[in-house]
Amino acid sequence: MSQEVLQKLQQHLGENVLEVHDHRGDETATIEAKTLHDTCRWLKKTAGLEFDMLVDLTVVDYLEQGRTPRFEVVYHLYSIAQKHRLRLKVGIETDTPEVDTVSDLWRNANWCEREAWDLYGISFRNHPELRRILLYEEFEGHPLRKDYPKAKRQPLVRRPREEFEAVVRGSGIGNKRTLI
């Protein structure tokens, strides 16, 4: 059933479908980023397809595989009416990690895209409120990118242990033997 969806998608988009993959029901299509929003609208509105639910929206960073484009945004779609699934992939360039928002089509994409912005720094064009959702505003960088240093911490408050010890041991008193 979902293979029909892939065929329809290929007929509709022609050469804008870069790659399709189909193995035991995980129908996947990689498409051109510039056609993303129109394609999503078409997938949602066309009778017989009716992808009315965005199950998940994630990003993959292929830095270590050395792939170009480096980022890939993945959309997991499901049709409650037709009971079929489709996975859409869009490659994103490194220097301008930007893609159209789909939050006007699926409301939950709003938060998913904010999360993608927060952790991967993918910017979504025309998003109503693109700001961090999980991390704090003071955080610099996007920690799930593969070039983010693993050991880097960005604390909001920190009182080092030495300071506590200075409070109590600084004067050389305060342990049990020198109680008042």
Add this chain to the structure above:
Amino acid sequence: MGLEFTTGRLADTVSWARKYSLFQYPFVTACCGMEFMAVWGPRFDIARFGAEFPRFSPRQADLLMVVGTITERQAPILKRIYEQICEPKWVVSFGVCASSGGFYQNYSVTPGIDLVIPVDVYIPGCPPTPEQILDALVMLQKKIQDRDTWSQRNYEIQEWTKKQAEGTLAKR
């Protein structure tokens, strides 16, 4: 009964009273909370140690139980809660996440709450067993009796400094 009175230092008596009436503020953020709830139940019964009553306002509590993972985003909240508790106050770091960050060695988790607030007793384990919690409580009671906690030592230093400035320090 020949024994009609005992002698002792006032500070010891006060500590004795304090250690058997700990009012805890449970700062529960993660799965450790399940074991923590078990300690409140009849099987392990933390009430035997006089520490069964949770206060859900830090202003009414004197024992801060930090149960679970503390993220960098939450650390300022924890610090603020700690500062709201009246002296004398005690902190128990419950489980490896609170004590050291545990297996979350990443950008988001504070590697040990003792970077943010002073801690008196650490409980290891993921999660700790109820017996460990009771053991930690007894250790804390011993520290309170010995006036060896951060809060009590800090207080005594302030008193000592004050008396030294006034010249009223008792000769030993």
